Amino acid sequence: MKRFIVVIIEILICFLLQTTVFQWLALAHVTPNLLLILTVAVGLMRGRTEGLIVGFVCGLLIDFCYGDILGLYALIYMIIGYLNGYSHRIFVKDDLTIPIFLVGVSQFVYFFLFYIFEFLLKGKLNILFYLVSIGLPGIIYTVVVSIVLYKLLNIINTRLDRKEEEEV
Template sequence: MKRFIIVTIEILVLFLLQTTIFQWFALAGVVPNLLLILTVATGFMRGRTEGLTVGLVCGLMIDLLYGYVIGLYALIYMLIGYLNGYSNRIFAKEDMTIPIVLVGVSDALYFLLYYIFELLLKGKLNIGFYFIELGLPQIIYTVLVSILLYKLLNIINTRLDKKEEEEVSTYD
């Protein structure tokens, strides 16, 4: 139950930061995608199911407040959380390079899916222009912010894991 409450608070805080305070720190017209970082980190640290669930909630929040079609961002974030969940058992959670690379790759996938569903279907065919103007700055900004944010999320996850292990061991 504690994990559910903490993850809910993480989602709400990062959503509010992304949509309010980080709007003031926009570089090249883009803000870092904090909810994507949370989705990648959850999938990486907790597995496919939790990555998918956090991705669904994060995507629905964006859909409900900013999306034109309900479910589009939820689908994108769910896919990203689920795919990052595959790396849960393969890599060590303390390693900082793999999650940062996963954030960069996931943000590139996010841009590609965003381009297909939001721009390509509207007849905007110049993917190179949109990648340089929108995608690349967002990927770089998100990766830079993820260096700090992933470390914080990893600390929170590690403490929650320890508390859950302690609770299980007291019942044995």
């Protein structure tokens, strides 16, 4: 129950930071995707099921506030959370290489799926323009922010794991 409450608080804090504070810190009109970092971290640390659930909730929050099509972001985040859950078996708590790499790949997958649903299906075919102006800056900014945020999420997860082991 503690983990559930902590994850809900993490989702709300990341959502509020992403939609308020980081809007002021936008570089090249791009903000880091904190909810994606959280989805990747939960999928990596806790597995496919929890990654899928957290991805769904994060995506649904964005759908309710900003989405044109209800469920599009939820689907994208669910896919990302579930796929990152496969890396749970190779998860090493102190290594930052795998999480940072997965955040970069996940941000690219997010961009690509977003491009397909929002631009390609509307007849806007210039993917190189969108990749250079939106995709690459978003990937770089999200990866840089994920270094700090992932460490924080890892510390929280480790403490929750210790508390759960003490209770058993």
